[in-house]
Amino acid sequence: MDYKSMVGIQSQLEMSSVDKRSMNEFDDENLFSPETDAQKATSTQPTDQRSFPGTLQANGDKMLITLVYKSIKTVVFSNKLNLLMPFGPLAILVLKLTGNRGWVFFLSLLGITPLAERLGYATEQLAFYTGATVGGLLNATFGNATELIISIYALKHGMTRVVQQSLLGSILSNMLLVLGCAFFSGGLVCHKEQVFNKATAVVNSGLLLMAVMGLLFPAVLHYTHTEVHFGKSELALSRFSSCVMLLAYGAYLYFQLKGQNNMYEPIVEEGNQNGEMTDDDESPEISKWESIIWLSIMTAWISILSEYLVNTIEGASVAWKIPVAFISVILLPIVGNAAEHASAVMFAMKDKLDISLGVAIGSSTQISMFGIPFTVVIGWIMGRQMDLNFQLFETATLFITVLVVAFLLQEGTSNYFKGLMLILCYLIVAASFFVHVDPSTVDDHS
Missing domain, CATH: 1.20.5 (Single alpha-helices involved in coiled-coils or other helix-helix interfaces)
Structure with a gap:
């Protein structure tokens, strides 16, 4: 044998010995594997159960x-x-530190503005999950929730004139300012005469005239001194008329959502066929429970700020030397309708005038046929003498406004000039209330 073969044999012997040792070790591990597996299981199982x-x-x-x-x-x-949301807590802080009611009122106004818009947003998101019927009821309930919450707090403090004037101002601002800006901006951007559903406008105009009738008769009864029971018949008539108006509004919701759906759909369907309607807003952005939670949060926060707002109205009037009537009719409704104002203008600029009309005139109908009668009933429950006698000046202003808007809507078309007319009419109304001194309600029945 040579040296290389001897080395090869020796290496093979060493490899075989190593293999035997490894096999023996493997066999040893196999012999004790049940115990070790149990130990491993007992040692690792509690850790897994804890983690x-x-x-x-x-x-x-x-x-x-x-x-x-x-x-x-x-x-x-x-x-x-x-970005205006921090002004709400700032208003509370300013009241605690300085007590300046003028600044508290101003900051509360700014703080409520985005909350009113987000409240409408949460309602729209929830309507995606509830369907058309319940969604319409939600919009009727929460669409003007800001004004209603402010009104309830004002009633609680016995400020019935603030309630009447703020609700009246909400109707005026929607019908003149919001609708006027929608017509004006839509006419300028689209460069054409826009068309809307005339049937919807006619039904809403009829409801607004019915609301004017409900407000006119108690005022006429008061100023002609023809009450059967002096000081009582006016209030009784107001409460009866309010119940009738609420019944009429409930019938209107059923008529709109169930009875005559075809009346309100042709223009929307035509837009879908032409590809004009986009699907940007067709899917919800938040879930149903998120919508409900945000709706509760916004409503609670608006309620808190509304109490600060109502408590500082008179102080702001003295500090700014502005009549309470102007603050109630002009400033408060602009805050509550800020979101509706923006959305109506946006839809008009996209040539979706039916939606703009539904926002502006629909909101006015809600306030006149639901909001005002609702506050009368709530005042009745609270023991407050809230009635439909809005005084002669305010009732005449509403009557003329409804007539002007009804005449402009009767053709079923709009342009920038009609919008400019409505905006200028609102400026006249605002100037009138700036120089209007609200009569004292202490000796109303003397």
Whole structure:
């Protein structure tokens, strides 16, 4: 044998010995494997049992935080108007530190403005999950929730004239300012005469004239001194008329949502066929429960700020030397209708005038046929003598406004000149209330 063959044999012997040792070790491990497996199982099982629920809890917390962050980002940080939200807490802070009622009123106005817009947004999101009928009822309830909340707090403090004038101002601002800006901007941007559903406008105009009738008779009864029971018949007539108006508004909702759907759909369907209607707003951005939670949060926060707003109206009137009537009729409704104002103008500029008309005239119908009678009934429950006698000056202003708007809507078309007319009419109304001294209600029945 040579040297290389001897080395090869020796290496093979060494490899075989190594293989035997490894096999023996493997066999030893196999002999004791049940015990070791049991030991491993007993040592690792409690650790796994402890870590699994903790992992689930951590993942759940992380998902919840992500969901809350996404919801806040969508609702709070998606609109530039929400930059005004910090003014609400600032108003409370200013009242605690300085007691300056003028500044508190101003800051409360600014703080409520984005909340009113977000309240409408949450209502629209919830309407995606409830369907057309319930969605219409939600819009009727929350569409003017800001004005109603302010009115309830004013009633609580016995400020019936503020309630009457703020609700009247909401109707005037929607019919003249909001609708006028929609017609004006739509006519300028689209460079044509826009068309809207005439049937809807006629029905809403009829309801507004019915509301004027409900407000006119108690005022005429008061100023002609023809009451059967002096000081009581006017209030009884107001409460009866309010119940009738609420019944009429309920019938109108049923008529609009159930009975005559075909009356309100042709122009929308035509837009879909022409490809003019986009699907940007056809899907909800937040879930149903998120909508309900945000609706509750916004309503509660508006309620808190409304109390500060109502308590500082008279102080702001003295500080700014502005009549309470002007603040109630002009300033308060502009805040409550800021969101509706913006959305009506936006839809008119997209040549969706039916939606703009529904926002402006529909909101006026809600206030006149639901909001005003509702406050009379709430005042009745509270023991406050809230009636439909809005005084002669305010009733005449509403009557003339409804007539002007009804005449402009009868053709079923709009242009920028009609919008300019409505805006100028609102300026006349605003100037009139700036120089109007509200009669004292202390000796009304003397």
